[in-house]
Amino acid sequence: MSQPVFLIDDDSDLRHALKQGLELEGHHVTDFAAADDALAHIGRDFTGAIVCDIRMPATDGMTFLLKALAIDPTLPVILITGHGDVPLAVKAMREGAYDFLEKPFSPGRLSEVVLRALEKRRLVLENRSLRENLGGGETISDMLVGNSRAMVRLRSEVKAIAQTDADVLVYGETGSGKEVVSRAIHRLSERASAPFVAINCGALPADIIESELFGHEKGAFTGATERRIGKIEHAQGGTVLLDEIESMPLELQVKLLRVIEAKAIERLGSNKLIPVDVRFIAASKADLEKESAAGRFRADLYYRLNVVSVSIPPLREHAEDIPDIFFHLAREARARYRRDIPDITPRIVAELKANPWHGNVRELRNAADRFVIGLWTGTAIDDEPTAADAKRSLSDMMSSHEREIITRELARHDGKIRPVYEALGLSRKALYEKMRKHAIQAKGGEA
Numbered sequence: 001m002s003q004p005v006f007l008i009d010d011d012s013d014l015r016h017a018l019k020q021g022l023e024l025e026g027h028h029v030t031d032f033a034a035a036d037d038a039l040a041h042i043g044r045d046f047t048g049a050i051v052c053d054i055r056m057p058a059t060d061g062m063t064f065l066l067k068a069l070a071i072d073p074t075l076p077v078i079l080i081t082g083h084g085d086v087p088l089a090v091k092a093m094r095e096g097a098y099d100f101l102e103k104p105f106s107p108g109r110l111s112e113v114v115l116r117a118l119e120k121r122r123l124v125l126e127n128r129s130l131r132e133n134l135g136g137g138e139t140i141s142d143m144l145v146g147n148s149r150a151m152v153r154l155r156s157e158v159k160a161i162a163q164t165d166a167d168v169l170v171y172g173e174t175g176s177g178k179e180v181v182s183r184a185i186h187r188l189s190e191r192a193s194a195p196f197v198a199i200n201c202g203a204l205p206a207d208i209i210e211s212e213l214f215g216h217e218k219g220a221f222t223g224a225t226e227r228r229i230g231k232i233e234h235a236q237g238g239t240v241l242l243d244e245i246e247s248m249p250l251e252l253q254v255k256l257l258r259v260i261e262a263k264a265i266e267r268l269g270s271n272k273l274i275p276v277d278v279r280f281i282a283a284s285k286a287d288l289e290k291e292s293a294a295g296r297f298r299a300d301l302y303y304r305l306n307v308v309s310v311s312i313p314p315l316r317e318h319a320e321d322i323p324d325i326f327f328h329l330a331r332e333a334r335a336r337y338r339r340d341i342p343d344i345t346p347r348i349v350a351e352l353k354a355n356p357w358h359g360n361v362r363e364l365r366n367a368a369d370r371f372v373i374g375l376w377t378g379t380a381i382d383d384e385p386t387a388a389d390a391k392r393s394l395s396d397m398m399s400s401h402e403r404e405i406i407t408r409e410l411a412r413h414d415g416k417i418r419p420v421y422e423a424l425g426l427s428r429k430a431l432y433e434k435m436r437k438h439a440i441q442a443k444g445g446e447a
Contacts (some may be wrong), residue, residue: 003118004048007031008038008064009080010056018051021107027114035064040197040234044072047125049098049117051110053080054088062092069096070179073336074124076117078110094373096336143184144177145328146321147411150313154181157310162188167260169305170283172312175362178283179243181312186239191279194238197231202244210252211268214259220269232265235278245282245305246291253298260304280305315357315364323349324408325361329368339372343401403438406431410440 005027009015012033019029032038035052036059042050050068054061061079068075076098081089089100098117101110144155161168162185172178179198186196204212211220215230232240242248248256259265260280264273282305289306291297315322323344330341357363370376406420413419421431435441 002026002028003121004046005029005114005118006038006041006048006050006052008033008035008050008052008056008061010034010053014053018107018110022111022114025107025111027111035059035061035067039064039067039071040195040231042068042071042075043196045125046072046075047121049076049078049114049121051078051080051114054085054092055082062088062095065092065095065097069336073332074121076121078113078117094337140184140188141412141414142328143180143187145325145412146318147324148318148321150318151321154310154312158184159188161185161308161310164308165189165279166307167280167305168282168307169288169309170281170312171287171309172283172285173314173360174285175360176312176314177361178285178312179241180361181310182239182241182281182283185281186279189239189279191238195235196239196241197235198241198243199231200243202247209248210255213252213256214265215267217267217269220267224269227267230265230267232259232276232278233267233274235276237277239279239281241281241283243283244285246284246286246288246297250296250298253301257298257301257304260301315360319353322352322355322357322364324412326352326364326368326371327408328412329361329365330372333369333372337369337372339374341372342374342376345401346404349404399438402434403440406434406438406440 005022007015007019007022007029008031009018010033015031015033019031022029030041035056038050038052039059052061052064059067065077065079068077073096077096079089079092079097079100081100081102086100086102089097089102092100098120099113101113140155140159144151144158146152158181168182168185170178170181172181182198183196186192199212201209211224211228211230213230213232215228215233216224218224218227242256259276262273263277264275266273286297288297288302292299292302315325327341327344330344333339334341352364352367359366367376406424409420409423413423417428417431421428424431426434
């Protein structure tokens with residue numbers, strides 16, 4: 001079966017022409033007029049490539065790129081640009097876009113770029129599958145990094161919650177990783193093979209959120225020229241994340257409560273009930289119990305959603321995990337930007353731990369991106385050597401750094417040897433020799 005190509009452009013004439021040209025070149029193309037419609041069909045197992053215009057209403061190409069790479073940092077996204085958009089496209093390349101094409105371009109040129117992107121995607125998925133078969137696939141420790149008591153507790157709660165089908169409330173400060181935790185619950189659940197649909201209630205205008213959630217029939221309102229399936233219906237069998245649910249209008253909360261209780265939705269402009277089998281995860285940075293007591297959130301919806309709740313600790317409460325999380329985020333940035341990770345020195349680690357990180361993991365991710373790109377603004381890199389550093393030889397400092405990296409990888413993989421030497425690009429023998437050299441003990445064995 002050929003790899004799919006998603007084509008996103010709000011210009012119907014251009015979209016039709018590009019689709020026809022790609023199909024003549026032998027590609028299997030699915031076209032979308034809106035970026036959000038395509039996003040709903042993309043997951044980490046998506047085998048194809050994506051071609052997206054930059055200038056579009058609602059969700060533009062840059063926003064789509066960031067949302068797609070949040071799902072999988074290795075997704076190949078090719079951007080279509082007008083002459084005036086080239087600087088924006090260059091910025092997009094730095095953000096992780098696979099390539100960009102400036103209009104006008106020939107169908108053959110587009111096909112060449114798409115073929116390269118599809119080959120890259122094939123190799124990425126083959127390598128990922130190989131790692132999983134060798135026991136080095138994504139685990140909950142990869143999704144929720146850290147060995148502090150707070151993170152161990154969080155992972156334990158997520159694993160327990162994932163085995164149930166209960167609706168969940170996820171609490172956490174801005175940038176703390178509410179969507180990451182929600183995706184972990186989904187991936188560890190029996191619904192993992194079905195869609196995970198994230199809806200940011202705070203980002204959707206009040207006049208369209210109902211249509212986004214429940215869909216609409218043709219003619220339901222001015223501009224409804226065709227039937228549209230809503231996000232909840234699209235998530236059939238899977239999970240719906242309602243992020244920033246505290247921002248949802250009160251009148252819509254009533255309808256959402258009915259959907260959760262009846263397990264059925266009603267599209268706008270229709271009287272027909274459509275059964276839905278979805279799990280709801282609601283995420284909030286606000287205390288919904290206090291919000292409901294103050295009349296800003298419906299108490300009945302709060303109690304219906306609050307079957308199970310999980311609270312994500314802010315970074316400042318588990319600062320000992322910051323170096324591990326930073327290294328994990330730097331590895332993700334390396335895949336996006338195709339650059340090597342600079343040395344993470346002890347002074348950089350000290351600076352990372354000292355930072356309050358008010359923006360939590362989101363702020364730390366931005367710092368990791370800048371670090372990998374080479375735009376680190378911290379003072380640690382440019383500082384003069386300290387008196388302690390001056391007394392240590394280069395060999396001592398390198399040895400200390402090597403020991404720190406091996407210890408960190410062993411902790412990340414629960415002491416298992418195989419994923420560690422594969423992650424570090426070493427042979428098993430070489431890793432054992434280094435462990436003996438640094439007097440490092442591992443408990444997990446070969447698995």
